Amino acid sequence: MPRRLIALLAFAVTLALSASASAMPDPVDRLELTRMMGRWYEVARLPNRIQHGCQAGASDWTRTAxxxxxxQSCHKGAPDGPLSQWNAKAKVADxxxxxxxxxxxxxxxxxQEYWVLDQRxxxxxxxxxxRDGKYLWLMSQKPTLPTLIRAQAVARIRQLGFDIGRLEFPLPLPTRG
Incomplete structure (x- = not known):
């Protein structure tokens, strides 16, 4: 009896570990680092405390040695609200x-480790x-994505196994005209 219980527990642990390991999709096969440089605008994200109330988010990537x-920046409360910024250093982990x-x-x-799961x-x-899939962002090289392209990107997020019902779509910077 104890042997069967141990075998059953070992199987359950193996199953749980394989399920959690396969829950996060793999990153893209290859990313050209020059593609990361410049400004990226936040189109969608999974909720997180740091960006609570953030609108018109952006990340400016500059290459260093x-x-x-x-x-990273955003405007609190509204796209023209007070600016909030925080700095990060990113090193290639793979x-x-x-x-x-x-x-x-x-x-x-x-x-924390961040993975590029898809790029178009x-x-x-x-x-x-x-890396753990707790946080996710859809980033664009333009302040907004055309409706059809945005829908395709959101569909891809769903294909990757994320709950798109949880996505937030922050407002972009107002256009000056």
Whole structure:
């Protein structure tokens, strides 16, 4: 009896570990690092505390000898609300694919791995998520994505196994006319 119980527990643990390991999709096979440079606009995200109430979010990626300096910003409450910024350093965590980054915030107090799960160079967007899948962003090289392209990107997020019903779609910066 104890042997059967141990075997059953071992099977359950193996099943749980394989299920959690396969829950997060793999990053893209290869990312050209020059594609990360420049400004990326936030189109959609999974909710997170730091960006609560953020609108018109953006990330500015600048290449350095060690990787990238990333300045993230958003406007609190409204696209023309008070500006909030925080800095990060990003280093390539997987030089084979270049699709995994170790990012550190607040002088290295917080460090987390981010994966590029998909990219559509021709459409100007990418999907970035934390390694554990808790956080996710749809980023665009333009302030907004055309409706059809945005729908395709959101469908891709669903295909990757994320709950798109939880996505937030922050308002973009107002256009000046």
């Amino acid at each position: 060690e990787g990238f300096t990333v300045v 030089p084979v694919s270049n699709a995994k980054f170790r990012m550190s915030f607040f002088g290295g107090l917080i460090s 160079i021709d459409q100007g967007w990418l999907i970035l998520a934390t």
